[in-house]
Amino acid sequence: MSILNVLFCGVGGQGILTSSRILALAAMHAGLDVKMSEVHGMAQRGGNVDTHVRIGESVPSSLIAKETAHYLVAFEKLEALRNIDFLRPDGLAIVCPLEIPPLALSLKRNHSYLPHIDDILKRTAPRLEWVDAEAIARQMGDRRLVNVILLGALARHLDISTEHWKQAIRDRFSPAAQAACLDAFEKGATHDHMCTPA
Amino acid sequence: MKALLLGNAAVARGAWEASVAMGCGYPGTPSTEILEHLGRYKDVLVQWAPNEKVAYEVAMGVSLSGHRALVTMKHVGLNVAADPFFSSSYMGVNGGLVVACADDPGMHSSQDEQDNRHFARAARVLMVEPADAAEARWMTAAAFSLSERFDTPVLLRLTTRVCHQTALVELGDPPTADAANAAGHGYRKNIAKNVLLPGHARQRRLVVEERMAAATAFSNESDLWNPVHRGTSSVGVVTSGVAFGYVREVLPDASVLKIGLSYPIPIARIRSFAATVERLYVMEELDPFLEDAIRAAGIPVEGSSLRPFCGELNLTLVEAAFRKASEHGCTNASLDAESVATPLEASPDAATPGASPDAATRGASADAATRGASPEAASPAASPLGGTEVPPRPPTLCPGCGHRGMFSLFREMKLRVMGDIGCYTLGALKPLAAMDACLCMGASIGMAHGLTRFASPEDSSRTVAVIGDSTFFHSGIPSLLDMIVHGSNATVVILDNRWTAMTGAQPNPGTGLDVNGKPAPRFDIPGVCRALGVRRVREIDPYQLEECRQALEEELAAPEVSVIVSYKPCLLGTPRPAIAPAVTIDLDACDRCGACIRVGCMALHEHDGYPTVDSALCTGCQICLQVCEPHAISVNGFTGQTSSSRTSTEVPT
Missing domain, CATH: 3.40.50.970 (Thiamin diphosphate (ThDP)-binding fold, Pyr/PP domains)
Structure with a gap:
């Protein structure tokens, strides 16, 4: 059984579910089977969110096992680290270098965000690509485009044709939003991914 | 035609295809989206009831009218609706009644982990259990027919990973006007059946037993509901619900009896299946519901001793279970981890550096399996983070709540x-x-x-x-x-x-x-x-x-x-209530007491020992402003201070 495992993670409200759905739709258009597992409920209240997408000729179950994800698409650095042990030994982490501090419990601890997280990620991820989707989205004038930009960065590693991706994006967004999303997807697919975070 | 659907949307689709007249329920994770999706079908009446008991009783009324009804709730909701649920088993139905009830193994959003399959046995009603979103669609539709055929409510037992799975679903035909009319066959007065006085109930008690005997015969015979996937190995697995997918991936060569109609339990079918395999296992999530019945029937079986007795199953745990079984003398050779070749990876840089992908995968999976099985191996030292503790990110009250x-x-x-x-x-x-x-x-x-x-x-x-x-x-x-x-x-x-x-x-x-x-x-x-x-x-x-x-x-x-x-209306309500300007913090006035941080708001972060405001998240509710004794927090110059001697300044961020 050949199954591709992609895990998306981040913080509630970042568009993680939408990204996962677009990948699933693209796989469907490519004639493949797909199952994904989502988080609902508590996750909407600023909690961490992860979705598992599994694609193949035939996919019996929807959860990715630890150390079997081919790709980890992280919308936030701390969430990348939280899920890093899902990656295979040859897996690739595509990480948006964004820091969203978790809820602070006091001012005294002085460490609401993990120090040296970039180094820890470089050390723990088998392979790592920084994609500053946030900066690209800001340049494009709409921070909500982060999810499509990250999808573009993922897409160049997958054997799903551009036409199927475009079709999936058109399925998911209103005609008014499609042009910007397709543009953002293209930018994610072509930007210089080796840049290190500032 | 196939569509990509959420499991709960597939339940709604199935109910609609079966000409359901009404859906009612009470919201509860992971069941909520069923009615939200059902409400999108124009020809179905959908209502949220004040609680599950009321919802159930409304659904019984719809059934008595001769129309089909779907009632939805989470697992603990059935505790609330247990009174009408148990008695409705005696009364039976007129129009089909399906009770979609979602368990939450692992307690993602629940206060307990009860296994509601016991309700089907206790109330003596039929129960069906989809394993994925595609089955959720057809099983829901077919459950209405079972309900009418056996004159009983049918428990559609769902779990979080079915409800909140999105997958390709083969769609059935939309309901035709004819089907809708046939489903609504009119009210039938029947005092002896529908008025549960003791004298009537004693008669109905016997009818219930006759019904369950007939349903058992049906369940034993049904290739549709309880199919056998014949494998090449000598191992046989009885399984139901999401566990089916894990079993198929972990033991692709095993023979599998997949129980879709899981009450009454098709014991005769399980016995015949057991006779065709060398060793019989049962893999089910939560309680040993099938296993106890199989053992009670005198059929040798292993299952719950190989897996955790609580929480969700997953590929790692199921693999560890069968590995354990293998150590216990299982002769089957196909206990390998899922093979994870990746047909979609075109990029050459995705190849495993050094080792062959196959070897790397095996090692990783074996390690993961061990970790899942033994508590000591789950210590931080065994993780790739080498003891780094990732700060938790628990859900919180929204800004402005x-x-x-x-x-x-x-x-x-x-x-x-x-x-x-x-x-x-x-x-x-x-x-x-x-x-x-x-x-x-x-x-x-x-x-x-x-x-x-x-x-x-x-x-x-x-x-x-x-x-x-x-x-x-x-x-x-x-x-x-x-x-x-x-x-x-x-x-x-x-x-x-x-x-x-x-x-x-x-x-x-x-x-x-x-x-x-x-x-x-x-x-x-x-x-x-x-x-x-x-x-x-x-x-x-x-x-x-x-x-x-x-x-x-x-x-x-x-x-x-x-x-x-x-x-105070919820800021997530429709229409969204207006919000106020964000607060600002004067760091010179801040004495770092932390009172603002302790109101627990996502819009307030700690940065270098000082509070900072995320103006994109702040709704200007001013709770933090009111707990700030040095009046360092302000909005439009107002600090909550009665004396006008102080003014605030803009915060550099």
């Missing part, structure tokens, strides 16, 4: 808080940590009544019941009656945010809107409390902390039942 001010007051006033189920249960988490107990829907008021009667006078006078609007309508009202009738002097705080918010803002009797957003009668909570006989009812604005503190002190001191209604 009306509950935040109340819970910061409860904490500050050191109140004993009998809590309830809703967003405000998050008030139990740090840094608020201002809840003492939370049991089940509506329990806060009853617990406060009992506690205040027997607690010390000091404790008793510092105890409040805290309940949300939807939970109050759900099952808080009878408890308040109980307090009044028995002369309690307790204080009840109703946190009214106008919506059933935790499950995604569904309307309730206090919303004034129906499921489609059309105007509906709106129950006025203070008015309801006064009508029940509460003399001390007062309404407060939870953004005004001093006003709230005063109200709490006065009502706690009052020698009779009092109700404080804290009203």
